[in-house]
Amino acid sequence: MKTLDLAKENYEWMVDLRRDFHRHPEASFEEFRTTDKIEEELKKMGIETLRVTKTGVVGLLKGAKEGKVVALRADIDALSVNEETGLPYSSEAPGLMHACGHDCHAATLLGAAKVLSTMKDELQGTVKFIFQPAEEVAGGAKAMIEGGVLENPKVDMIFGMHIWSDVPTGQVALQPGPVMASADTFDLTITGKSAHGSSPWQGVDALTCATAVVQGLHTIATKVNDARQPIVINVGTFHSGERFNVIPGKATLQGMNRAFTEHSRRMLPEWIEKMVKNTCEAYGCEYEYKYTFMCSPTINEENSTKLAQESVGKIVGKENILTIDKAMGSEDFSEYVQRVPGAFMFLGGRNEEKGCKYSHHSNFFNVDEDALPLGAASYAQVALDFLNITK
Ligand SMILES: [Zn+2]
Protein backbone atom coordinates (compact mmCIF):
# COMPACT_ATOMS: atom_id res chain seq x y z
CA MET A 1 0.00 0.00 0.00
CA LYS A 2 1.21 3.44 -0.91
CA THR A 3 0.18 4.90 2.46
CA LEU A 4 2.20 2.27 4.32
CA ASP A 5 5.24 2.68 2.05
CA LEU A 6 5.19 6.44 2.60
CA ALA A 7 4.70 6.02 6.36
CA LYS A 8 7.65 3.61 6.50
CA GLU A 9 9.83 6.11 4.65
CA ASN A 10 9.09 8.53 7.49
CA TYR A 11 9.73 6.04 10.28
CA GLU A 12 12.81 7.71 11.72
CA TRP A 13 11.30 11.16 11.50
CA MET A 14 8.26 9.94 13.46
CA VAL A 15 10.42 8.21 16.06
CA ASP A 16 12.44 11.41 16.53
CA LEU A 17 9.26 13.41 16.98
CA ARG A 18 7.80 10.90 19.43
CA ARG A 19 10.98 10.90 21.49
CA ASP A 20 11.08 14.68 21.48
CA PHE A 21 7.50 14.82 22.78
CA HIS A 22 8.37 12.11 25.28
CA ARG A 23 11.30 14.13 26.64
CA HIS A 24 9.11 17.18 27.07
CA PRO A 25 5.76 16.04 28.47
CA GLU A 26 3.24 18.76 29.30
CA ALA A 27 0.16 18.65 31.52
CA SER A 28 -3.42 18.97 30.28
CA PHE A 29 -4.20 22.41 28.84
CA GLU A 30 -0.52 23.34 29.17
CA GLU A 31 0.78 21.68 25.99
CA PHE A 32 2.37 24.89 24.69
CA ARG A 33 5.69 23.50 23.47
CA THR A 34 4.05 20.38 22.03
CA THR A 35 1.50 22.41 20.09
CA ASP A 36 4.12 24.83 18.75
CA LYS A 37 6.16 21.88 17.49
CA ILE A 38 3.13 20.22 15.86
CA GLU A 39 2.12 23.46 14.18
CA GLU A 40 5.66 24.02 12.91
CA GLU A 41 5.74 20.51 11.38
CA LEU A 42 2.32 20.95 9.75
CA LYS A 43 3.40 24.26 8.23
CA LYS A 44 6.54 22.64 6.82
CA MET A 45 4.24 20.25 4.96
CA GLY A 46 2.32 23.18 3.51
CA ILE A 47 -0.75 22.38 5.62
CA GLU A 48 -2.93 25.28 6.76
CA THR A 49 -3.13 25.47 10.56
CA LEU A 50 -5.56 26.93 13.01
CA ARG A 51 -5.30 27.25 16.79
CA VAL A 52 -8.40 26.08 18.61
CA THR A 53 -8.29 26.67 22.39
CA LYS A 54 -5.01 27.74 24.00
CA THR A 55 -3.14 24.54 23.25
CA GLY A 56 -5.07 22.77 20.50
CA VAL A 57 -4.16 22.94 16.84
CA VAL A 58 -5.90 21.81 13.68
CA GLY A 59 -4.34 21.16 10.30
CA LEU A 60 -6.48 21.50 7.20
CA LEU A 61 -5.45 19.68 4.04
CA LYS A 62 -7.53 20.33 0.94
CA GLY A 63 -7.36 17.70 -1.74
CA ALA A 64 -7.07 18.35 -5.47
CA LYS A 65 -10.83 17.91 -5.84
CA GLU A 66 -13.78 19.13 -3.77
CA GLY A 67 -15.52 16.58 -1.60
CA LYS A 68 -16.38 15.45 1.89
CA VAL A 69 -14.56 16.30 5.11
CA VAL A 70 -12.94 13.71 7.33
CA ALA A 71 -11.34 14.42 10.71
CA LEU A 72 -8.50 12.47 12.30
CA ARG A 73 -7.94 13.11 15.99
CA ALA A 74 -4.93 12.67 18.27
CA ASP A 75 -4.62 13.74 21.91
CA ILE A 76 -1.34 15.25 23.03
CA ASP A 77 -1.23 15.69 26.83
CA ALA A 78 0.89 13.90 29.44
CA LEU A 79 0.19 12.79 33.02
CA SER A 80 1.45 13.58 36.49
CA VAL A 81 3.44 10.35 36.77
CA ASN A 82 7.15 9.98 37.59
CA GLU A 83 8.92 8.17 34.78
CA GLU A 84 11.01 5.16 35.87
CA THR A 85 11.69 3.51 32.51
CA GLY A 86 15.36 4.55 32.42
CA LEU A 87 15.01 5.16 28.66
CA PRO A 88 17.60 7.47 27.07
CA TYR A 89 14.76 9.79 26.02
CA SER A 90 13.02 9.77 29.42
CA SER A 91 10.97 12.70 30.61
CA GLU A 92 12.98 15.80 31.43
CA ALA A 93 10.06 17.30 33.35
CA PRO A 94 10.01 15.94 36.90
CA GLY A 95 6.64 14.51 37.87
CA LEU A 96 5.30 14.46 34.34
CA MET A 97 5.37 11.59 31.88
CA HIS A 98 3.84 10.53 28.59
CA ALA A 99 2.56 7.43 30.38
CA CYS A 100 -0.50 6.96 28.18
CA GLY A 101 1.23 7.11 24.80
CA HIS A 102 -0.15 10.45 23.63
CA ASP A 103 3.39 11.29 22.45
CA CYS A 104 2.92 8.47 19.93
CA HIS A 105 -0.49 9.82 18.95
CA ALA A 106 0.95 13.23 18.09
CA ALA A 107 3.81 11.67 16.09
CA THR A 108 1.51 9.20 14.32
CA LEU A 109 -0.99 11.83 13.25
CA LEU A 110 1.86 14.04 11.99
CA GLY A 111 2.98 10.95 10.06
CA ALA A 112 -0.48 10.65 8.52
CA ALA A 113 -0.41 14.36 7.64
CA LYS A 114 2.91 13.82 5.88
CA VAL A 115 1.59 10.80 3.95
CA LEU A 116 -1.61 12.55 2.90
CA SER A 117 0.11 15.82 1.98
CA THR A 118 2.33 13.79 -0.37
CA MET A 119 -0.81 12.23 -1.86
CA LYS A 120 -2.74 15.50 -2.10
CA ASP A 121 -3.42 15.06 -5.81
CA GLU A 122 -5.28 11.81 -5.13
CA LEU A 123 -7.49 13.35 -2.44
CA GLN A 124 -11.07 14.20 -3.16
CA GLY A 125 -12.11 16.35 -0.22
CA THR A 126 -10.61 17.75 2.95
CA VAL A 127 -8.77 16.21 5.89
CA LYS A 128 -8.84 17.88 9.29
CA PHE A 129 -6.03 16.83 11.59
CA ILE A 130 -7.17 17.50 15.15
CA PHE A 131 -4.43 17.70 17.78
CA GLN A 132 -6.42 17.89 20.97
CA PRO A 133 -5.18 18.95 24.40
CA ALA A 134 -6.30 17.69 27.80
CA GLU A 135 -7.75 14.24 27.19
CA GLU A 136 -6.57 13.04 30.59
CA VAL A 137 -8.85 15.49 32.38
CA ALA A 138 -11.73 14.81 29.99
CA GLY A 139 -12.05 18.49 29.06
CA GLY A 140 -10.08 18.82 25.84
CA ALA A 141 -12.57 17.38 23.36
CA LYS A 142 -15.41 19.54 24.73
CA ALA A 143 -13.22 22.64 24.55
CA MET A 144 -12.21 21.88 20.95
CA ILE A 145 -15.84 21.28 19.93
CA GLU A 146 -16.93 24.51 21.62
CA GLY A 147 -14.09 26.17 19.70
CA GLY A 148 -15.74 25.00 16.47
CA VAL A 149 -13.46 22.16 15.46
CA LEU A 150 -16.30 20.14 13.90
CA GLU A 151 -17.51 23.11 11.83
CA ASN A 152 -16.27 25.22 8.96
CA PRO A 153 -15.82 23.02 7.08
CA LYS A 154 -18.30 20.66 8.71
CA VAL A 155 -16.86 17.25 9.55
CA ASP A 156 -18.70 14.31 7.96
CA MET A 157 -16.85 11.49 9.72
CA ILE A 158 -14.17 11.24 12.40
CA PHE A 159 -11.58 8.65 13.40
CA GLY A 160 -9.50 8.39 16.55
CA MET A 161 -6.78 6.02 17.64
CA HIS A 162 -5.14 4.96 20.88
CA ILE A 163 -1.93 3.01 21.10
CA TRP A 164 -2.77 0.01 23.28
CA SER A 165 -0.48 -1.93 25.57
CA ASP A 166 -2.71 -5.03 25.61
CA VAL A 167 -2.57 -5.50 21.83
CA PRO A 168 0.64 -6.75 20.15
CA THR A 169 2.35 -4.55 17.56
CA GLY A 170 1.04 -5.36 14.12
CA GLN A 171 -2.55 -5.77 15.23
CA VAL A 172 -5.41 -3.33 15.63
CA ALA A 173 -8.56 -3.76 17.72
CA LEU A 174 -11.59 -2.28 16.05
CA GLN A 175 -15.24 -3.11 16.58
CA PRO A 176 -18.65 -1.46 16.43
CA GLY A 177 -20.66 -0.45 19.51
CA PRO A 178 -19.42 0.64 22.93
CA VAL A 179 -15.65 0.38 23.32
CA MET A 180 -15.01 2.56 26.37
CA ALA A 181 -17.22 3.48 29.31
CA SER A 182 -18.50 6.79 30.61
CA ALA A 183 -16.87 8.43 33.64
CA ASP A 184 -18.91 10.64 35.94
CA THR A 185 -18.25 11.72 39.50
CA PHE A 186 -20.21 12.32 42.68
CA ASP A 187 -19.50 14.14 45.93
CA LEU A 188 -21.38 13.36 49.08
CA THR A 189 -21.39 14.98 52.52
CA ILE A 190 -23.28 13.23 55.31
CA THR A 191 -23.96 15.25 58.42
CA GLY A 192 -24.95 13.90 61.83
CA LYS A 193 -24.18 15.34 65.24
CA SER A 194 -20.90 15.01 67.02
CA ALA A 195 -20.90 13.83 70.65
CA HIS A 196 -18.66 12.32 73.33
CA GLY A 197 -17.48 8.87 72.27
CA SER A 198 -18.90 7.35 75.44
CA SER A 199 -22.45 8.60 74.71
CA PRO A 200 -23.48 7.83 71.11
CA TRP A 201 -27.16 8.33 71.97
CA GLN A 202 -26.43 12.01 72.52
CA GLY A 203 -25.23 12.44 68.93
CA VAL A 204 -25.89 11.14 65.41
CA ASP A 205 -23.00 9.07 64.07
CA ALA A 206 -22.27 10.19 60.49
CA LEU A 207 -19.49 7.63 60.06
CA THR A 208 -21.73 4.64 60.75
CA CYS A 209 -24.36 6.06 58.42
CA ALA A 210 -21.76 6.62 55.70
CA THR A 211 -20.47 3.04 55.95
CA ALA A 212 -24.05 1.83 55.42
CA VAL A 213 -24.33 4.16 52.43
CA VAL A 214 -21.15 2.67 50.91
CA GLN A 215 -22.44 -0.88 51.41
CA GLY A 216 -25.76 0.14 49.89
CA LEU A 217 -24.15 1.80 46.87
CA HIS A 218 -22.28 -1.39 46.09
CA THR A 219 -25.55 -3.29 45.71
CA ILE A 220 -26.79 -1.01 42.93
CA ALA A 221 -24.62 -2.56 40.19
CA THR A 222 -25.99 -6.05 40.82
CA LYS A 223 -29.46 -5.47 42.27
CA VAL A 224 -30.76 -2.35 40.57
CA ASN A 225 -28.91 -2.02 37.26
CA ASP A 226 -29.65 -4.43 34.41
CA ALA A 227 -26.80 -6.91 34.90
CA ARG A 228 -26.54 -7.39 31.13
CA GLN A 229 -25.27 -3.79 30.85
CA PRO A 230 -22.34 -3.59 33.24
CA ILE A 231 -21.64 -0.56 35.40
CA VAL A 232 -19.04 0.24 38.04
CA ILE A 233 -19.70 2.40 41.09
CA ASN A 234 -16.51 3.20 42.93
CA VAL A 235 -16.30 5.08 46.20
CA GLY A 236 -12.74 6.32 46.04
CA THR A 237 -12.48 8.57 49.10
CA PHE A 238 -14.06 8.40 52.55
CA HIS A 239 -13.14 10.86 55.29
CA SER A 240 -14.73 10.92 58.68
CA GLY A 241 -13.84 11.43 62.30
CA GLU A 242 -11.24 13.50 64.09
CA ARG A 243 -10.50 11.59 67.27
CA PHE A 244 -10.88 8.10 68.70
CA ASN A 245 -13.20 9.16 71.52
CA VAL A 246 -15.56 11.37 69.54
CA ILE A 247 -18.72 10.39 67.64
CA PRO A 248 -18.07 11.73 64.11
CA GLY A 249 -20.56 14.37 63.05
CA LYS A 250 -19.55 14.43 59.40
CA ALA A 251 -18.42 12.13 56.60
CA THR A 252 -17.36 13.12 53.09
CA LEU A 253 -17.16 10.70 50.18
CA GLN A 254 -16.25 10.93 46.52
CA GLY A 255 -16.71 8.41 43.79
CA MET A 256 -16.70 7.75 40.08
CA ASN A 257 -19.16 5.75 38.02
CA ARG A 258 -18.74 3.94 34.72
CA ALA A 259 -21.39 2.77 32.27
CA PHE A 260 -21.73 1.77 28.63
CA THR A 261 -25.35 2.78 28.02
CA GLU A 262 -26.93 6.20 28.22
CA HIS A 263 -29.81 4.65 30.18
CA SER A 264 -27.65 3.37 33.04
CA ARG A 265 -25.60 6.52 32.94
CA ARG A 266 -28.61 8.80 33.27
CA MET A 267 -30.22 6.62 35.97
CA LEU A 268 -27.12 6.40 38.19
CA PRO A 269 -27.56 9.81 39.92
CA GLU A 270 -31.12 8.86 40.83
CA TRP A 271 -30.26 5.34 42.00
CA ILE A 272 -27.45 6.69 44.17
CA GLU A 273 -29.53 9.46 45.67
CA LYS A 274 -32.35 7.06 46.57
CA MET A 275 -29.90 4.89 48.49
CA VAL A 276 -28.29 7.90 50.17
CA LYS A 277 -31.60 9.57 51.07
CA ASN A 278 -33.22 6.51 52.59
CA THR A 279 -30.10 5.39 54.46
CA CYS A 280 -29.57 8.85 55.88
CA GLU A 281 -33.18 8.96 56.97
CA ALA A 282 -32.83 5.61 58.74
CA TYR A 283 -29.74 6.86 60.61
CA GLY A 284 -31.05 10.37 61.27
CA CYS A 285 -28.44 12.14 59.10
CA GLU A 286 -28.70 14.93 56.57
CA TYR A 287 -26.83 14.89 53.26
CA GLU A 288 -25.57 17.06 50.44
CA TYR A 289 -25.06 15.45 47.08
CA LYS A 290 -23.48 16.67 43.85
CA TYR A 291 -23.31 14.68 40.64
CA THR A 292 -21.10 15.72 37.71
CA PHE A 293 -21.41 14.27 34.23
CA MET A 294 -17.92 14.25 32.74
CA CYS A 295 -17.38 11.87 29.88
CA SER A 296 -19.92 9.80 27.94
CA PRO A 297 -19.26 6.25 26.69
CA THR A 298 -17.34 5.91 23.42
CA ILE A 299 -19.61 4.15 20.97
CA ASN A 300 -18.29 3.24 17.54
CA GLU A 301 -20.77 3.90 14.78
CA GLU A 302 -21.48 0.93 12.52
CA ASN A 303 -20.65 2.31 9.04
CA SER A 304 -17.52 4.18 10.11
CA THR A 305 -16.29 1.08 11.90
CA LYS A 306 -16.88 -1.10 8.87
CA LEU A 307 -15.01 1.36 6.68
CA ALA A 308 -12.12 1.53 9.15
CA GLN A 309 -11.94 -2.26 9.42
CA GLU A 310 -11.54 -2.52 5.66
CA SER A 311 -9.05 0.34 5.37
CA VAL A 312 -6.90 -0.70 8.32
CA GLY A 313 -7.15 -4.30 7.11
CA LYS A 314 -5.27 -3.18 3.97
CA ILE A 315 -2.44 -1.96 6.23
CA VAL A 316 -2.09 -4.70 8.84
CA GLY A 317 -3.92 -7.54 7.06
CA LYS A 318 -7.55 -8.48 7.73
CA GLU A 319 -6.47 -11.29 10.05
CA ASN A 320 -4.82 -8.71 12.30
CA ILE A 321 -8.01 -6.79 13.00
CA LEU A 322 -9.15 -7.97 16.41
CA THR A 323 -12.10 -7.46 18.65
CA ILE A 324 -11.29 -6.99 22.32
CA ASP A 325 -13.25 -6.67 25.55
CA LYS A 326 -14.60 -3.19 25.95
CA ALA A 327 -12.57 -1.11 28.36
CA MET A 328 -14.16 0.21 31.55
CA GLY A 329 -11.90 3.27 31.30
CA SER A 330 -13.04 6.33 29.38
CA GLU A 331 -11.94 8.53 26.48
CA ASP A 332 -13.21 11.95 25.62
CA PHE A 333 -13.22 10.96 21.94
CA SER A 334 -16.81 10.09 22.93
CA GLU A 335 -17.67 13.80 22.63
CA TYR A 336 -16.95 13.73 18.89
CA VAL A 337 -18.81 10.50 18.13
CA GLN A 338 -21.86 11.84 19.93
CA ARG A 339 -22.06 14.52 17.25
CA VAL A 340 -20.50 12.98 14.13
CA PRO A 341 -20.34 9.33 12.98
CA GLY A 342 -16.96 7.88 13.75
CA ALA A 343 -14.85 5.09 15.15
CA PHE A 344 -12.07 4.70 17.67
CA MET A 345 -9.36 2.09 17.14
CA PHE A 346 -6.74 0.53 19.38
CA LEU A 347 -3.33 0.30 17.75
CA GLY A 348 -1.18 -2.52 19.09
CA GLY A 349 2.02 -1.33 20.78
CA ARG A 350 2.88 -4.30 22.97
CA ASN A 351 6.20 -6.05 22.55
CA GLU A 352 7.40 -7.98 25.60
CA GLU A 353 10.89 -8.57 24.16
CA LYS A 354 11.39 -4.82 23.97
CA GLY A 355 9.98 -4.37 27.50
CA CYS A 356 6.83 -2.73 26.17
CA LYS A 357 4.41 -4.62 28.39
CA TYR A 358 3.34 -2.27 31.16
CA SER A 359 -0.14 -0.88 31.51
CA HIS A 360 -1.08 2.65 30.55
CA HIS A 361 -0.35 5.20 33.31
CA SER A 362 2.40 2.97 34.79
CA ASN A 363 5.80 4.59 35.57
CA PHE A 364 7.33 1.92 33.32
CA PHE A 365 4.96 2.40 30.39
CA ASN A 366 6.55 2.28 26.95
CA VAL A 367 5.45 1.27 23.47
CA ASP A 368 6.99 -0.47 20.52
CA GLU A 369 7.84 2.31 18.06
CA ASP A 370 7.39 -0.09 15.14
CA ALA A 371 3.69 0.65 15.64
CA LEU A 372 4.13 4.27 14.51
CA PRO A 373 4.16 3.71 10.72
CA LEU A 374 1.22 1.30 11.02
CA GLY A 375 -0.71 3.94 12.94
CA ALA A 376 0.14 6.71 10.49
CA ALA A 377 -0.76 4.57 7.47
CA SER A 378 -4.00 3.42 9.12
CA TYR A 379 -5.09 6.98 9.81
CA ALA A 380 -4.16 8.00 6.25
CA GLN A 381 -5.83 5.02 4.58
CA VAL A 382 -9.09 5.49 6.47
CA ALA A 383 -9.22 9.17 5.46
CA LEU A 384 -8.35 8.41 1.86
CA ASP A 385 -10.93 5.65 1.55
CA PHE A 386 -13.70 7.71 3.15
CA LEU A 387 -13.07 10.70 0.91
CA ASN A 388 -12.64 8.75 -2.27
CA ILE A 389 -15.76 6.59 -1.95
CA THR A 390 -18.12 8.00 -4.54
CA LYS A 391 -21.70 7.84 -3.39
ZN1 LIG B 1 -4.58 7.91 29.84
Ligand SMILES: [Zn+2]
Ligand atom coordinates in the same frame (compact mmCIF):
# COMPACT_ATOMS: atom_id res chain seq x y z
ZN1 LIG C 1 -4.78 7.96 26.66
